[in-house]
Amino acid sequence: MAGHKMIHVPTFSADPQAADSGSELTHWLRSLENQFKAQETVPTAETKLAVLQTKVDHHVYRSIERCTTYDAAVAELKRIYMKKGSVVYTRYLLSSRRQQPTESIDHFAQELRQLLADSTQEVRTHKQVQDDLVRDAFVSGIGSPALKLRLLETADLTFAEALRVAHVYTEAREQSTAYDHTRVVAGTSQLARPERATAEDTGADSTTLAEPLAAPEVDSDSGLAAATAARPRPVRNATCYFCGNRQHPRSACPAQEAICHLCLTKGHFAKVCRKTARGA
Incomplete structure (x- = not known):
């Protein structure tokens, strides 16, 4: 029995985050297919899947262990390792x-062919080529780095889609700026609105507070009202x-229950009696 022609296929263990992971997978799959073709009998789909599973390391195997067919496993590997980049980029x-200074002409030409293949997914019409040129110039000339990054995230970006994304981004940014400004203004207004104290709370003179003073209480025994007897003179301090002491809340005034022995009025001390000061 003639022996099978064996082609060495290395174990596939590429890093999916590597820049050349796609080309490495392409080369490995081609080597695997060449090994199948070199055999005298065409292997079944089950055999091809079994061979593929033995030719990957355990990290790669974890990503395809649920695949039940050879084609499904190949498709999953391509999805992971052959990421479709931005056509514009x-x-x-x-x-x-x-x-490059040390690069040969042949290698430079091959690199250009590969870049051309990566940037061309299908045959383009004349109008599509024009749209592509405008799209490339539009993305290249965008002044916002954040917007440019968002445009480059789209693999199959058209000029119409680029324009739509730019409009949505600009409008959202303007609304966000207006929203933040409104919140700052509202917060500043709250901070600039101090509570106004009343004379009843502080017991201070009308020259110190913006609110008018409450009228002194009426003595039920004498029937004399302090408001009609005398109006307090402005006090500058x-x-x-x-009571004559330093300013404090009316509720803490020691003269609240005191009876003035000069005018017999309740609520103040004799030393600050305004009635006697006017010679009444």
């Missing part, structure tokens, strides 16, 4: 690619005109 690489 690939075309930029093609237009800006320069031969911050003192309580009921």
Whole structure:
């Protein structure tokens, strides 16, 4: 019995985050297919799946262990390792690619062919080519780095889609700025609105507070009202005109229950009696 022609296929263990993971997978799959073709009998789908599973390391195997067919396993590997990049960025690489000082002419030409293949998914009409040129110039000329990043995240970006994304981004940014400004203004207004104290709370003179003073209480025995007997004169210092001490809340005034022995009025001390001060 003639022996099978064996082609060495290395174990596939590429890092999916590596820049060349797609080309590494392509080369490995081609080597695997060449091994199948070199056999005298065409292997079954089950056999091909079994061979593929033995030719990957345990990290790669975990990503395809649920695949039940050879084609499904290959499709899953391509999905993981052959990520479709931005066409706009690939075309930029093609237009800006320069031969390196130590690079041969053949290698430089091969790199250009590969970039062209990556940037061309289908046959383009004349109008589509024009749209592609406008799209490339639009993305390249965008001034916002954040918007440019968002545009480059789309693999199959058209000029119409780029324009739509730019409008949505600009409008959202303007609304966010207006929203933040409104919150700052509202917060500043709350901070700039102090509570106004009343004379009843502080017991201070009308020259110290913006609110008018409450009228002194009426003595039920004498029938004399302090408001009709005398109007308090303006006091320039911050003192309580009921007791003469430093300004304090009316509820804490020691003269609340005191009876003035000069005018017999309740609520203030004799030393600050306004009635006697006017010679009444």
